Amino acid sequence: MTQLDAVLAHADAQLDQSLARLFELIRIPSISTEPEYAADCRRAAVWLRDQLAELDFDASVRDTAGHPMVVGHGPAQPGPHVLFYGHYDVQPVDPIALWKTPPFEPSLAPQPDGETYILGRGASDDKGQLLTFIEACRAWKAVTGSLPIRVSMLFEGEEEAGSPSLGPFLEANAEDLKADTILVCDTDMWDRETPAITTMWRGFVSEEFEITTADRDLHSGMFGSAARNATQLLGTIIGKLRAEDGSVAIPGFYDGVEELSEANRREWERLPFDPVKFLGDVGLSIPAGEAGRSVLEQVWARPTAEVHGVWGGYAGDGFKTVIPAKAGAKISFRLVAGQDPHRIRQLFRSFVESLIPGDCSVTFKSYAAAAARSMPLDGALLTKAREALTAEWNRETALAGTGGSIPILGEFKQRLGMDSLLIGFARFDNRIHSPNEKYDLSSFSKGIRSWIRILDAFSET
Amino acid sequence: MTQLDAVLAHADAQLDQSLARLFELIRIPSISTEPEYAADCRRAAVWLRDQLAELDFDASVRDTAGHPMVVGHGPAQPGPHVLFYGHYDVQPVDPIALWKTPPFEPSLAPQPDGETYILGRGASDDKGQLLTFIEACRAWKAVTGSLPIRVSMLFEGEEEAGSPSLGPFLEANAEDLKADTILVCDTDMWDRETPAITTMWRGFVSEEFEITTADRDLHSGMFGSAARNATQLLGTIIGKLRAEDGSVAIPGFYDGVEELSEANRREWERLPFDPVKFLGDVGLSIPAGEAGRSVLEQVWARPTAEVHGVWGGYAGDGFKTVIPAKAGAKISFRLVAGQDPHRIRQLFRSFVESLIPGDCSVTFKSYAAAAARSMPLDGALLTKAREALTAEWNRETALAGTGGSIPILGEFKQRLGMDSLLIGFARFDNRIHSPNEKYDLSSFSKGIRSWIRILDAFSET
Missing domain, CATH: 3.30.70.360 (Alpha-Beta Plaits)
Structure with missing residues (x-):
């Protein structure tokens, strides 16, 4: 058994414990846009700091003008130094009457197709997603005693409120946060079986x-x-x-x-995308956007x-x-x-x-x-990550766009000059920002496994 | 001193007691469109029944599918038989933050110009207005032992909710409610000094x-x-x-x-109306209605x-x-x-x-x-009422229109074949349906006096 296989096997064996930690985090109603939840936002930050401390990270909760940041640095290692970013805050829950289970009482709901939903506000966006990375690091540490590369992490609590404190915080802590690249787990897979790296996203006002x-x-x-x-x-x-x-x-x-580049257009034309199903899944059939443009x-x-x-x-x-x-x-x-x-x-x-x-x-x-941004498609880490994802999911990794906005990445580029790798395991039907948000158990478990592989692949560069 | 003068003098002497009764009625938060105030609507109905009983009316609270009706009949008298209509329900109070005094705690607020405002939800619409008629009857009874003509009264509690129970109630009680004309006190004066009879109003959907x-x-x-x-x-x-x-x-x-009739247009052209002041009083200056039409x-x-x-x-x-x-x-x-x-x-x-x-x-x-309706301008009772109003206010009585809708009058016409006389003492700035509703003390006291005169005038027909 290779070291990688041992770490993967450990993660699989510890899945129930990983899930219990996710439930703990979901139970904290860290709604950033509603002032009455400020103390809960801080509780979520403290909880994350404690997780990082268990990984021997030098971790701390850092005050800002808004909700606090969590910063943690793992021990020095050879190879690239990555900064993982996630956010512990969640969207408001209204209309509350439409929730079938209480938003902050997570539960598992087995589905007829064999999938199991992890239900709760933030189960996907971004608590479930960020924990895939932390749990991957935990597995590496448990099996080998250390992480294969140097890892730092940064968690904020204002992503759903437009990240007002992030720019000033990056500016003030530029040296402390400098790394070779940013890793972010806040995006979707291409489809249930196909992993994706998101290379283009929209801006926002x-x-x-x-x-x-x-x-x-x-x-x-x-x-x-x-x-x-x-x-x-x-x-x-x-x-x-x-x-x-x-x-x-x-x-x-x-x-x-700017019109879509030909390179991107070719990449997207290869993607299996069914606009009828895309809209049909939410009860619609008539695209409401610009006439003459594909969905x-x-x-x-x-x-x-x-x-x-x-x-x-x-x-x-x-x-x-x-x-x-x-x-x-x-x-x-x-x-x-x-x-x-x-x-x-x-x-x-x-x-x-x-x-x-x-x-x-x-x-x-x-x-x-x-502002909107798009990432170069041919970097060394992107190529390694793509290979690792393809190995885990046994499907070619899609290079996709997203209609969402990830303002933090503009901040990282602008303030620290760092590019980002967006790798996420959310699925299209996760109802993020809506009632009955869920994260698939397979997203969670294979997400952990994917990061384990990516960290391994990065250590070989 | 004529009998009329004696009744007027009595009403003036009893104004404080009349006002105390109005305060009692305003304190009942009879909001008809909000289900949690249903019991208060009933309390208001019972209160009115008790007022009528004090006038020796045969009065009762009558259940409907919605809020109850109050019906009262005074003793038989020669001359015309009038049915006075009013409503005891009031509009909701939101936005509550804009009220300077609590809406259901009535108070008097003396003004720099010598007027005194009666403050509270319903002070004008329609509690203050309907009490001018009851208090006029009370004065007649106190001085002469009876009313000068036969009077019946009908109060409903759903006027602000579109009077859903009224049609069926009129239908079911047509014989009981039949009279020679309807009197209604739910409209404005022409201006502070000029009384008005409203002869045209808009329909509503x-x-x-x-x-x-x-x-x-x-x-x-x-x-x-x-x-x-x-x-x-x-x-x-x-x-x-x-x-x-x-x-x-x-x-x-x-x-x-239908275009406005020439007769009505001529009547309205005589009315002193300043569109700049009309809009300016509420902070506006540009008419938003159809271009080419006067305000x-x-x-x-x-x-x-x-x-x-x-x-x-x-x-x-x-x-x-x-x-x-x-x-x-x-x-x-x-x-x-x-x-x-x-x-x-x-x-x-x-x-x-x-x-x-x-x-x-x-x-x-x-x-x-x-439906919209308009009343004939030349009836005998209208002429008597106009003379009585002119005597009290010492100004020629305006025959005006209103942009409001008084659906009950359509019901009375349709179900009982009765026309209506709309005489009200509200003023333009009463903020009905808005925060800080008020009724002028002079509207209340001279309103009572006006009805005393009108009852007297009717007894001479």
């Missing part, structure tokens, strides 16, 4: 705005038609955000947008505007005939190469302002901003 | 709809642009509801709409569509990048003569359905429907 029309709510019997209605004005603005053909209708929005292009390589929430007026039981004086929305843009997030924010604000009548007003609130 | 796009909330990083967004679709629909020129853009909406026409004689509330997605603190799968709105239409409310409801539903993509769905919920 998020804004909240609130309109004020009259100086109070009015009665529609008294003012109806003559007085501007804030909810109606909100609808007008949202209605004009995208054109009939699915494109974003903000003037200047597409300036500088894969729409979600990976084209920018979009999405409304995440609206409010205004009376939404309770019964009926109230007010003309609401205030209404608002949360909106974000997914961006692609060639779009500057700060310019897009300004274009959006100008667009909204141009639709506000002279006797009304609007206020804006900024959340995150991050 | 209210609908709630909810859109479903995907079968769950989605993550905008995964599906953004390709998956239909319910909040965005809601915005598209609301945005198309009214055209750039302020008109309602639903096909067929204006079919049959008075927009609010009294033209139909409109108003959005009263929207919901969908995440509206809490922070940010959540969901693509919401559900979004909805409450919408109503104010109608004018020539529009059938049921046809308008169907046109609206067809309009919404035409904007729902084939893979999405919409459900509707109906609330109230009532």
Whole structure:
């Protein structure tokens, strides 16, 4: 039995214990965007620090202006030095009524196809995923007494809130965090059987705005038609955000947008992707994005505007005939190469302002901003990782894009000059950010095994 | 001193006691549209029954499928028999944070101009207004031992919820409720000094709809642009509801709409009305209704569509990048003569359905429907009432329209064949349906005096 085989066998034998640790972490309701969960976020950070300490890492919880960071450094080793990044915070759980099991009481749910779901908020995003890496390191240490290469880890607690503290933290700790590459486990596999390395992702800009029309709510019997209605004005603005053909209708929005490279297009054309199934799996059948673009292009390589929430007026039981004086929305843009997030924010604000009548007003609130990025496809570590994944899953590893945004990687590139390898084991149907989030037990166990192999492969470079 | 003068003097002397009774009634939080206040609605009904019993009325609380009715009949008298109608229910109080005093703890607030505000939810709509009539009757009884004409009263508790039980109740009690005319005190004066009789009001149709796009909330990083967004679709629909020129853009909406009669136009042109002040008083300056129509026409004689509330997605603190799968709105239409409310409801539903993509769905919920109406301007009782009002206020009584809807009057006309006299003492700035609702003490005291005079005038017909 090779050393690698011994480590893999140990991980398999210890799976129940690994799962118990994942359950412990899921039980901590570390919702970063809701202030009442701040203490839970800190509890999750402390829990991770303790895990790293068990690996003989020099680990600490580091305060920030927001939720704390966890930084840990393993002992020096020859070969490349990797920095693994993950986030311990999770999305809010509403609408809570749609959860079939309590979001922070993890459980296993065997499925008819032989898979088992790990249920709970964060089971996939990102608690299950980040633990695949920690558990891989734990197996190496248990069997060989050390890790095969030098490993550092960084966990943040604000990823779901746009990582406001990360840039300053990287800036202030640049020397401490420098490594050869970043490893991230926050992405999907290509399909249930096919591993993937994600090499392209979209940028992101998020804004909240609130309109004020009259100086109070009015009665529609008294003012109806003559007085501007804030909810109606909100609808007008949202209605004009995208054109009939699915494109974003903000003037200047597409300036500088880069078309997909031929190399990437060829790579993607090889991928088995069924747009009918992609939409059908969530109950849809008609692509809502730009006409004339494939669904894969729409979600990976084209920018979009999405409304995440609206409010205004009376939404309770019964009926109230007010003309609401205030209404608002949360909106974000997914961006692609060639779009500057700060310019897009300004274009959006100008667009909204141009639709506000002279006797009304609007206020804006900024959340995150991050540029789109894509990684070189031919690096040495990427090649090693691809081989290791292919060995574990017995399928050629896909080089894919994602429609999501991973702002931290822009920060790492900008502040520390480091590129990233995005390897994740989540599956398409994990319902991340939605009720009934799950992580497949096979994602968890084979994810651990994949990282064990990748660490081994890296030690040979 | 004439008998009339004696009754007026008595009412003036008893004003503090009248006010104490109004405070008692305001303290009962009889919000009809929120189920948790059902017991309070009943308490208000019982309170009113007890008031009528003190006037020697044969009064009772009558159960309905919703909140109860109160019916009371005074002793037989010569002359016309009037049925006074009022409603004891009030609007919800949200946004509660904007109230400067608790909505159900009434208080007096002296103003710099010498007026005193009676503060509280329902102080004006309709508790303060309906009590002007009861207190007028009380004064007549105290001074003369009886009322000058035969009076019956009917109070309902669902006016703010669209009066669902009223039609069936009128139908079932048609004989019991028959009188020569209806008196209603739920309208405004023309201005602070000028009394008004309202002879035209708009109809009303209210609908709630909810859109479903995907079968769950989605993550905008995964599906953004390709998956239909319910909040965005809601915005598209609301945005198309009214055209750039302020008109309602639903096909067929204006079919049959009657232009304002020349008689009414002449009457209204005599009224001192300042559209700049009308909008300026609520912080607006640009009329939002149909271009080319005066503001008075927009609010009294033209139909409109108003959005009263929207919901969908995440509206809490922070940010959540969901693509919401559900979004909805409450919408109503104010109608004018020539529009059938049921046809308008169907046109609206067809309009919404035409904007729902084939893979999405919409459900509707109906609330109230009532046709627009206008009263003959030359009846004997109207003429008597106009003279009495002019005597009390020392100003010519305006014959006005209102943009509001009083569905009950359609019910009375349709089920019992009775016309109505709308005489109210509310003022334009009473903030009904809004935070910090008030009724002027002078509205209350001179309202009582006005009804004392009207009852006297009617007894002479």
